[in-house]
Amino acid sequence: MIAKHKGEIPVVILLLPFLAGISIGLCYPTAKAITLGVSALILIALFVVFNIAYRRLQLYKNSWTGSLLIYAILFLAGWLITVQHNQLNSNIHFSKQSAKYLLVHINSEPKVKGDVVRFSADVVQSIDKGKGSPSNGALLLSIKDELAANLFYGAEVLIPAKYAEVEPPYNPGEFNYKQYLANKNIYHQAYLYTKQYRVTKGGCGNPIIAYALKTRQNLVAKLRANMSDTTAIAVASTLILGYKADLSNDVLQAYSKTGTIHILSVSGGHVAIIYGLLAWALGLRKGASRSNIIKAITIIVLIWVYALLTGFSPAVNRAALMISMVICGRTFARYINSLNILACSAFILLLYDPYLLTDVGFQLSYFAVVGLIVFQPIVYNWLYFKNTWADKIWMACSVSIAAQVITFPLSAYYFHQAPVYFLLSNLLIVLPVAVIMYAGTALLILPQVPYLSKALGFLLEHTILLMNKALAFIEHVPFASIGKIWLTRCEHLLLYVIIIAAFYFMYNMQRRWFLFVSLSTSLLFCMSISLKKFRADGARSITFLNLRKNTGIVFRNGTEGVVITNLADTDKAFQYAVQPGLDSMRITRYSIIGLNDTLHRPWFIKQQNLVQFIDIRILLLNQMWPLKSIPQQMGVSYLYVSNNVRIDTRQLSKLVLIADGSNSDAYIDKLKNIPVNCRILKRNKSFSIASKQ
CATH class of the missing domain: 2.40.50 (OB fold (Dihydrolipoamide Acetyltransferase, E2P))
Structure with missing residues (x-):
């Protein structure tokens, strides 16, 4: 659904300057709140005066002045609430x-x-x-x-x-x-x-939140009492109640690589299922009769109770607000524009907490719904099926495509990967998720009945295990996901320009300039990616990592690399601090060696403590170094010092000394007092040097 005129979506138009104000407030959080407040009050007073003297000042000839004032007021309001929300600006912090x-x-x-x-x-x-x-x-x-x-x-x-x-x-x-x-x-x-x-x-x-958290713990305990598999219990707790504490990384990885991670975040789909169940149970219909109003109020209250139990995540809050507004509109027979409802819910949530704008879940949730509202009808019109079941399958596919396309730039930017078989995996989980939600809700709502509760637990557990097996199979299919995607912020925005312009052209092909915008932006995007690839292929550098008390040195020769470290590649510290660097530097082939290992490559040689990388020679000084001096014939340019190794400091005047985090503070203070070029890694960013060849 694309609005043909901005008058159809006034809340969306008014939300834009408010979002811009919040964004500026996040970039400049130390602005004076009093200055912003006074400026906003002056503009409000000016707006009131203009409305009172509308005819006298002949403002009808310049009707844009009112809109400009409203946009400026909303911009300052967004900036002001963001500055006030920042706790560091408080005098009693x-x-x-x-x-x-x-x-x-x-x-x-x-x-x-x-x-x-x-x-x-x-x-x-x-x-x-x-x-x-x-x-x-x-x-x-x-x-x-x-x-x-x-x-x-x-x-x-x-x-x-x-x-x-x-x-x-x-x-x-x-x-x-x-x-x-x-x-x-x-x-x-x-x-x-x-x-x-x-x-x-x-x-x-807050007593309400305390009661909700305690109730959720009791409900999780009830799931554990009626199910035996720990993985199934963790998925059920996450999917139904938003309790993620027991979820393992392996399960998260499987759902992420198959493009189904959204079901592990209690969101609009879950709330819609709860709404459908409640509407069916209470027999909610259109109309403003007394009984229907009572039913509508009951459903809205129960939906917010469910949102409370799931921890009030941005996605659930958005869904609860939207569905509450839809219920009100259906009850009182009012026309409702979905984009206006979406913008209204965002405005309310951001008024409460402007920092939600930076939340990845908030962004993914709203972008996904925008995709469903705007892009899904366009995708659905691509194909036509006379068969009812084929049409329903294509409807489900169009929903998945629209949501995946609009959220792809965010997923690539934040998570550096994109699923390939998302269409198949999302189709496979439609029925299991519905069964899980209905069976899980029934299990948690009904009192503990010996045979019935166990039967529901059995159904819930085996449905989850079956779904996990199907997703695990898809995860291990060749090319199941595209990983190691590292986009700059500019490339991330270019992707959105490409997508929006392309879909708008498909919606209205008479406006061919949208196609031109999409194609030209695609060219810019490809040029940026190619330039990064060209630079990566020709890069030759050494990066000394800050791994606290561990050692980490990355030698990069284009897309090849060698990592000297005392960490295994399965270690959490390696996965957290080393692997992302290898991926972001586009190093696809690399060897991991220990401090005492030997390795020979055409561009890299390590023999005991001596390392030769193209034209750079490094000596690793640690407790394994047998001498107290450095022979001049070694011709080293850099010394990598660790573990408080003793060395004759008189020989360091012409060398660059690099001290890692394994050295004590007293030892580092001593190095700082020596007249030598010293780079300290402890509590500092990593240090890189480039080869001149």
């Missing part, structure tokens, strides 16, 4: 106060991974010299203690004021966890151990 202890309230459900419990908390008081002062700000806490597993939402905890800023990514391609937390308004974190914290009281959180 805990990081701006001197304190020995902090009093915090747990604001999320604690998650247990191994022996570490992790959760976020709101700071309410800073305590210094026995006196408390009001504070605010969020803090990410990680506690290594078995008893910490008993912590719960709403608990008040006293902790030492020993926190640090979240560290930025240090290596190429590494996930930006600092930005991820900043998008959630969290800028600091603390690590605690046994006896470093004390629970003072409970019940400090």
Whole structure:
């Protein structure tokens, strides 16, 4: 559904400057709120004056002035609420106060991974010299203690004021966890151990959310009582209730590679199934009769109760808002434009939390629905089937194609991969997902009945296992997914221009300039990709990674590479900090060798501690180095120092010294006092050098 005139979608038009204001606020969060507020008030006053003196000033001759003022007001409003939402702009933020202890309230459900419990908390008081002062700000806490597993939402905890800023990514391609937390308004974190914290009281959180989380835990326990397979229980908990704590990485990978990861995020499809079930059970029809209004209110309340149980994710909130508005429209027989409803729900959610705009789930959810509303009718009209069943299958295919096409640039940009057989996998899961939702809902709603509950649990478990087997089969089919896609922000935007222009041309082929825009943008996109490929093929460089107390050096020769590290490629640290860098540098063939290994390549030689890479010679100085001096005949240019190795510092004047994170702070301070070109990797970004040949 494409609007033929902007008057059909007024909320969408008004949302655009509001989104622009939020975007500017995210880029410039330190702007003065008072300045923005005064500017907005002046524009509002001007708008009122213009409306009062509309005829006297003959503004009808320049009708665009009113629209311009409204857009400017919405732009400033978006910027203002974003600046105010940023907790670092508060004068009583805990990081701006001197304190020995902090009093915090747990604001999320604690998650247990191994022996570490992790959760976020709101700071309410800073305590210094026995006196408390009001504070605010969020803090990410990680506690290594078995008893910490008993912590719960709403608990008040006293902790030492020993926190640090979240560290930025240090290596190429590494996930930006600092930005991820900043998008959630969290800028600091603390690590605690046994006896470093004390629970003072409970019940400090929102009682509704506390009750919902407790109820969800009880429902998850009910699933565990009626099912035996741990993987099936984890998928059921995630799919029905949005409880992801027990989901394994293998399962996530299988769903991601097959293009079905969306079903593991409780979203619009799940809410639509719940709505359909409730509408059928209550017999909801069109019309504003008294009984129908009561039914509509009941369904809306139950949908929001379900949204509450699933953790109020952006996708669920969007779906709950949209369906609530649709129910109201159907009940009172009003025409509803889907794009207006979508824009209205986005406006409400962003008013509550403008940082949702940066949430990947929020973006994927809204883009997917836009694809279904705008692109799906165009795709559906590509083919025509007289057979009813063939037409229904094509309808399902058009839905999948539209959603996948519009979300592909986001998936490629954030997750660096794209599924190939998404059409087949999405068709295969339609029936299983419906069975899982209905059987799971019935199991959780009905009281525990010995035979009936076990039967529903059996059906639920085996449906999930069957679906997992089918997706696992598709995952391992050759070319099941395209991986290692690394797009720049510009390329990401170019993809959207290509897609939107191409679909608009297919919608209205008389406007051929849209085809020209799509083709010319495609040319620019291909040129950008080709230029990156050309540069990657000719790149020859060495990157010294910051792996904390581990060693990591990447030697890049075009698309070939050698990695010297003490980590195995299956280690989490390697997957998190090394592998993304290899992928982003387009290194497709590489060897991983240890610190004591020997390797010979035409462009790379490692013999004991000496490394020769094209025209660069590096000496790895560690405890395995037998000498206290460096023979001049070795002709080295770089020294890689680790493990506080002892060395004669008088020989370092003409060399570049690189110290990794395994060295102590005292040792690094000593190196800093030596008159030598020294690069410290500890708590610093990785260091790269390029070959001159």
